[in-house]
Amino acid sequence: xxxxxxxxxxxxxxxxxxxxxxxxxxxxxxxxxxxxxxxxxxxxxxxxxxxxxxxxxxxxxxxxxxxxxxxxxxxxxxxxxxxxxxxxxxxxxxxxxxxxxxxxxxxxxxxxxxxxxxxxxxxxxxxxxxxxxxxxxxxxxxxxxxxxxxxxxxxxxxxxxxxxxxxxxxxxxxxxxxxxxxxxxxxxxxxxxxxxxxxxxxxxxxxxxxxxxxxxxxxxxxxxxxxxxxxxxxxxxxxxxxxxxxxxxxxxxxxxxxxxxxxxxxxxxxxxxxxxxxxxxxxxxxxxxxxxxxxxxxxxxxxxxxxxxxxxxxxxxxxxxxxxxxxxxxxxxxxxxxxxxxxxxxxxxxxxxxxxxxxxxxxxxxxxxxxxxxxxxxxxxxx
Amino acid sequence: xxxxxxxxxxxxxxxxxxxxxxxxxxxxxxxxxxxxxxxxxxxxxxxxxxxxxxxxxxxxxxxxxxxxxxxxxxxxxxxxxxxxxxxxxxxxxxxxxxxxxxxxxxxxxxxxxxxxxxxxxxxxxxxxxxxxxxxxxxxxxxxxxxxxxxxxxxxxxxxxxxxxxxxxxxxxxxxxxxxxxxxxxxxxxxxxxxxxxxxxxxxxxxxxxxxxxxxxxxxxxxxxxxxxxxxxxxxxxxxxxxxxxxxxxxxxxxxxxxxxxxxxxxxxxxxxxxxxxxxxxxxxxxxxxxxxxxxxxxxxxxxxxxxxxxxxxxxxxxxxxxxxxxxxxxxxxxxxxxxxxxxxxxxxxxxxxxxxxxxxxxxxxxxxxxxxxxxxxxxxxxxxxxxxxxxxxxxxxxxxxxxxxxxxxxxxxxxxxxxxxxxxxxxxxxxxxxxxxxxxxxxxxxxxxxxxxxxxxxxxxxxxxxxxxxxxxxxxxxxxxxxxxxxxxxxxxxxxxxxxxxxxxxxxxxxxxxxxxxxxxxxxxxxxxxxxxx
Numbered sequence: 009x010x011x012x013x014x015x016x017x018x019x020x021x022x023x024x025x026x027x028x029x030x031x032x033x034x035x036x037x038x039x040x041x042x043x044x045x046x047x048x049x050x051x052x053x054x055x056x057x058x059x060x061x062x063x064x065x066x067x068x069x070x071x072x073x074x075x076x077x078x079x080x081x082x083x084x085x086x087x088x089x090x091x092x093x094x095x096x097x098x099x100x101x102x103x104x105x106x107x108x109x110x111x112x113x114x115x116x117x118x119x120x121x122x123x124x125x126x127x128x129x130x131x132x133x134x135x136x137x138x139x140x141x142x143x144x145x146x147x148x149x150x151x152x153x154x155x156x157x158x159x160x161x162x163x164x165x166x167x168x169x170x171x172x173x174x175x176x177x178x179x180x181x182x183x184x185x186x187x188x189x190x191x192x193x194x195x196x197x198x199x200x201x202x203x204x205x206x207x208x209x210x211x212x213x214x215x216x217x218x219x220x221x222x223x224x225x226x227x228x229x230x231x232x233x234x235x236x237x238x239x240x241x242x243x244x245x246x247x248x249x250x251x252x253x254x255x256x257x258x259x260x261x262x263x264x265x266x267x268x269x270x271x272x273x274x275x276x277x278x279x280x281x282x283x284x285x286x287x288x289x290x291x292x293x294x295x296x297x298x299x300x301x302x303x304x305x306x307x308x309x310x311x312x313x314x315x316x317x318x319x320x321x322x323x324x325x326x327x328x329x330x331x332x333x334x335x336x337x338x339x340x341x342x343x344x345x346x347x348x349x350x351x352x353x354x355x356x357x358x359x360x361x362x363x364x365x366x367x368x369x370x371x372x373x374x375x376x377x378x379x380x381x382x383x384x385x386x387x388x389x390x391x
Numbered sequence: 392x393x394x395x396x397x398x399x400x401x402x403x404x405x406x407x408x409x410x411x412x413x414x415x416x417x418x419x420x421x422x423x424x425x426x427x428x429x430x431x432x433x434x435x436x437x438x439x440x441x442x443x444x445x446x447x448x449x450x451x452x453x454x455x456x457x458x459x460x461x462x463x464x465x466x467x468x469x470x471x472x473x474x475x476x477x478x479x480x481x482x483x484x485x486x487x488x489x490x491x492x493x494x495x496x497x498x499x500x501x502x503x504x505x506x507x508x509x510x511x512x513x514x515x516x517x518x519x520x521x522x523x524x525x526x527x528x529x530x531x532x533x534x535x536x537x538x539x540x541x542x543x544x545x546x547x548x549x550x551x552x553x554x555x556x557x558x559x560x561x562x563x564x565x566x567x568x569x570x571x572x573x574x575x576x577x578x579x580x581x582x583x584x585x586x587x588x589x590x591x592x593x594x595x596x597x598x599x600x601x602x603x604x605x606x607x608x609x610x611x612x613x614x615x616x617x618x619x620x621x622x623x624x625x626x627x628x629x630x631x632x633x634x635x636x637x638x639x640x641x642x643x644x645x646x647x648x649x650x651x652x653x654x655x656x657x658x659x660x661x662x663x664x665x666x667x668x669x670x671x672x673x674x675x676x677x678x679x680x681x682x683x684x685x686x687x688x689x690x691x692x693x694x695x696x697x698x699x700x701x702x703x704x705x706x707x708x709x710x711x712x713x714x715x716x717x718x719x720x721x722x723x724x725x726x727x728x729x730x731x732x733x734x735x736x737x738x739x740x741x742x743x744x745x746x747x748x749x750x751x752x753x754x755x756x757x758x759x760x761x762x763x764x765x766x767x768x769x770x771x772x773x774x775x776x777x778x779x780x781x782x783x784x785x786x787x788x789x790x791x792x793x794x795x796x797x798x799x800x801x802x803x804x805x806x807x808x809x810x811x812x813x814x815x816x817x818x819x820x821x822x823x824x825x826x827x828x829x830x831x832x833x834x835x836x837x838x839x840x841x842x843x844x845x846x847x848x849x850x851x852x853x854x855x856x857x858x859x860x861x862x863x864x865x866x867x868x869x870x871x872x873x874x875x876x877x878x879x880x881x882x883x884x885x886x887x888x889x890x891x892x893x894x895x896x897x898x899x900x901x902x903x904x905x906x907x908x909x910x911x912x913x914x915x916x917x918x919x920x921x922x923x924x925x
Contacts, residue, residue, distance in 0.1 A: 234783045239766065239773050246761040252715055253748070253756045254771040255739025 016366060022308055026354060028361050030320070033353035037346040044337055051331055051338060058330025059323040065330065067198065067212025069322040075276050076318035077221040079300025081228050082272035084309040088232055089265035090245035095142060095157025096273040097297025098164030099135040103274020105168060106134025107281045108288035112176070112186060115193030123193050127282045128220065128275070135274020136267040138164060143266030147259035153266070161297070172290055186288040195283040215283035217275070224272060225311040241265055273297060302351040305358060324350060411474025413438035413601040414570050419468035421454055428454040429465070430625040436618070441592060441602040443612040443633070446622030447645055447845030452605050455622070456572055460492045461485040472570070491563025495574045497555050499547045505558050506530065506543040509565050526565065533564055537594045552702070553584035560591065570601045577611060581700045582873070582906040589615050609638040621645055646846050661881070662691035665865035666746070666834045671721035673707050681707040683889040684721070689834065694856065694866040696880030698873060700909050704889035705869045706751055709838045712867070713748040714741035725834060742771055747827035751838030751869065757823045760812035767811045768793040768826055800825035801851065817848030824852060828859055835859065838869045853879060873905060887911040
C-alpha cells in the first residue's frame with residue numbers, strides 16, 4: 009500500500025473520490041436489493057425523497073446531521089494530534105449525563121438563558137473528563153488510546169445503566185428514565201422557533217443545537233489552523249520529534265486534544281438530552297460516536313468536510329428509516345447494511361479507487377497535452 | 392540458484408557487432424506532476440564495468456535507478472539487459488532480470504540473523520530447514536569468492552555498519568544479481584570501511600559483475616569507476632571515461648557552472664566561552680552510556696567540529712545540548728545559566744538563552760514536512776509575539792517573515808505556500824538554517840548541515856556558517872563528512888563511543904590520523920568487540 013499520489017489535483021482528491029466511493033457503495037447495495045427481489049432504483053428514490061423530499065424528512069435529516077457533526081469534529085481534532093479517538097460513543101453518553109444532571113439540579117431555579125451555557129459547559133466538561141482518563145494513560149503510561157477509549161465506551165454504558173436504574177430513575181415507573189426537565193431546561197425546537205415567526209412546519213427533533221454545531225465547526229477550524237495551540241497540536245500529530253524540537257510538550261498536547269475531542273463528543277448529549285428528550289435516559293447515543301469516525305474520515309478531518317459527510321449520513325439514517333418503513337421486504341437490518349457499506353467504502357476503503365482514478369487522470373492529462381501540442385500543427389492526422 | 396556467478400551465460404552475439412551492454416537505457420522519460428524528473432535519459436554500461444552516476448540532489452539519479460529497479464515505471468523509454476528488452480514493473484522483475492540494489496538506508500530485519508536476512512523472500516519452500524542449508528552453503532561460496540566475510544549466524548542488530556552493507560550485497564548476489572546498483576554506499580562508512588568496500592567492488596568486477604555506483608563524492612568516482620555519467624536537471628549531460636576526466640570537470644558538469652574555491656576564512660577573532668560543557672553523560676534506559684563524561688568549551692567566534700563515525704554519540708550530544716534529551720550527569724553553562732540534572736532546560740528554554748539548533752535530520756526534526764514552508768519557517772518560534780495576535784496567529788506577519796528568509800537565503804521556489812515536503816533537501820536546509828540564524832544566536836548547534844544537499848547549496852551553507860562565526864557566534868558543527876569538518880572548523884574534537892578521544896586544531900589535523908581516531912584504532916584498542924549489548 010502506498011500513500012495517495014500527490015499528483016492528483018485537490019478537487020479530485022477531496023471531491024470526486026468520495027463521490028466515487030459512495031457510488032460504489034450504492035452499487036453494491038443495489039445488487040443486494042436486486043437479490044432480494046426489489047427494484048434498486050425505486051429504493052434509492054424512496055431513500056432520497058424520504059430524507060430530503062419533505063419538511064419532516066429534512067428536519068430529521070438535519071437532526072441526525074447535528075449529532076454527526078459533533079462526533080465527526082471530535083474524531084477530526086484528535087486525528088490532527090495523531091490520536092484515534094474511538095471513544096466518542098462513551099464521551100457522548102457521559103456528556104449527556106452531565107447535561108442531564110445540571111438540568112435536574114437547576115431547572116427549577118435558573119432561567120433558560122443561564123441553563124443554555126450551563127448545559128453546553130456540562131456536556132463539554134463531562135465529555136472531556138471521560139476522554140481525559142484514556143488521554144492521561146496514553147500520555148504518561150503508554151496505554152494505547154484506541155484500546156482504552158473503546159473500553160471506556162463499555163464502562164460508560166455500564167455506569168449509565170447503574171445510575172439510571174438505581175439513582176436517577178423517576179420513582180414509581182418501570183422504564184429507567186429521569187423526570188422531565190422543566191420548560192427552562194429545554195432547548196427550543198426549530199419548528200417552534202419557525203412557528204414563532206409565522207412559518208408552520210411539521211414537528212421534528214431538530215433543535216437549536218444545530219446552530220451550536222455549526223459554531224463548533226467554525227471554532228474547530230479557527231483553533232486548528234489559526235491559533236498557536238492548533239499549530240502545536242498539528243505539529244505533534246504530523247511529527248512528534250519536530251514538535252519536541254520546537255519546545256512543544258507532546259504529553260500536554262495529547263491530553264488537551266483528547267479533552268477537546270471528548271467535549272465535542274459530549275455535545276451529542278447536549279442535543280439529545282437538552283434538545284430532544286428533555287430527560288435522562290438510556291441508549292440515546294445510538295452509535296453516533298462510531299459513525300463519527302466514518303464522518304471524519306470521509307470529511308478528511310476538515311470541518312467543511314465533516315459538515316458535508318454529516319449531511320450524507322443524516323440522509324442515510326433518515327432515508328434508510330423511511331425505506332424500511334415503505335418497503336416491507338427491505339428490513340431495518342438491510343438499511344444498516346447499506347449504511348455499513350457506505351462506511352466501508354468511504355472509510356476503510358477510502359483510497360481503493362485512487363490508483364484507478366490516478367491512471368485515468370494521467371491518461372486524460374496526457375491526451376489533453378497531446379491534442380494541445382499537436383492540434384495546431386497536425387494536418388495529416390499522424391499520432 | 393546461486394552458483395552461477397561466473398560468466399557462463401554471456402549473451403551470444405552475431406559476429407562483427409560489439410557485445411551488447413550489460414544494461415542499456417534508451418529515451419527514459421518520467422514526469423511527476425509538472426516536474427520532468429527524467430528527460431530522455433539514455434545510458435549504457437559495459438558488462439563487468441564499474442560505472443558512476445553523479446549529479447546534484449534532484450538531478451534525477453534516484454528516479455532513474457528507481458525505474459531500473461521497478462519502484463516506478465517510466466512514462467516512456469526502453470530498458471535492455473544484455474541486449475534484450477525487459478519490462479521492469481516491480482523489484483521482482485528487476486531481480487529476475489539480474490539486477491540487485493543496495494539502498495542507502497539498509498533494508499534489513501534487525502532481529503534476524505545474516506542468514507535469515509539473505510534468504511528472506513527467496514526461500515525455496517514453505518519449510519525453512521532446506522532453505523537455511525542452501526543459503527548457508529551459498530554464503531560460504533560467496534564469502535570465498537568475493538571476500539564478503541560476514542558471520543552467517545550473527546544478528547543484524549549486533550553488526551557494525553560496514554558489515555550490514557556486505558549483507559546487503561550478499562542479498563543481491565544470492566538472488567543471482569549480475570548488475571549491482573549501489574546508492575550512496577559510503578555515506579555511512581569510515582574511510583577504512585570505504586576502502587574495504589572498494590576492494591569488494593573490484594572483486595565483483597573481476598568476476599564480471601556490472602556495478603553502478605550512485606554517489607556525490609567525486610573522489611570515489613575518480614578512484615574506482617571505469618566510466619561515469621553526469622546528470623543535471625533530469626538530463627544526462629555527459630558521459631566520460633573516468634581516465635579522461637577530472638573531479639573538477641565533473642563538478643562543473645554537475646552544477647553547470649564554475650565553482651568558487653572554498654569558503655572565505657577571515658582572521659580569527661575568538662572570544663569568551665559561550666558554551667561550557669563539563670562531565671556531561673547520558674545513559675539510555677539500559678544503562679548504556681551514549682555520552683560518556685564529555686567536557687569542552689565553545690568560544691564565541693569559533694567553529695568547533697565534532698568528527699566521528701555516525702552513531703558514536705554525536706546525535707545524542709546535539710540532543711542533550713539543545714534540551715531535547717535530559718542529561719543524566721554533568722553540567723552545561725550557556726549565557727550564564729547553568730543547566731544540570733536538577734535544573735534541566737527544555738528546548739524552548741535553551742532557545743530563549745539564544746542557543747539555536749539546526750538538527751541533523753531536517754525532515755524528522757528540523758521541520759514538519761506536512762506543514763507549509765510558512766509554518767515551517769517559525770517552528771520553535773511559534774509562540775513568539777511577533778507572529779501572534781492576542782488569540783490568533785498573525786499569518787500576514789508569518790508570511791512576510793518567511794518571504795524575507797527565503798529571499799535572503801535564496802530558498803527556491805520562494806513560495807511560503809509550498810508544502811515543505813515538496814522542497815528539495817537543499818532548500819529545506821536553507822530554510823531551517825535561515826530560521827535559526829535569523830535570531831542572531833550566541834551559540835549555534837549544527838548537525839550534518841549539508842547531508843543530501845547539492846553542491847551549489849553546500850557552498851552557500853558553508854559560507855553562511857563562516858559569516859556567522861565571523862560575526863561572533865559560537866558554532867558547534869557535527870558532521871560525518873571529514874571534508875566538511877576540515878573545511879569549516881577552527882578546532883576538531885573526535886568522538887568515539889560517546890567519549891572524546893582526540894582534539895586537534897585544524898592546522899595540525901591529519902586526515903588519516905583523524906580516520907584512525909574515529910575508529911579508536913590509534914590506541915590499538917579493538918573496542919568494537921567490547922561494545923555493550925543492550
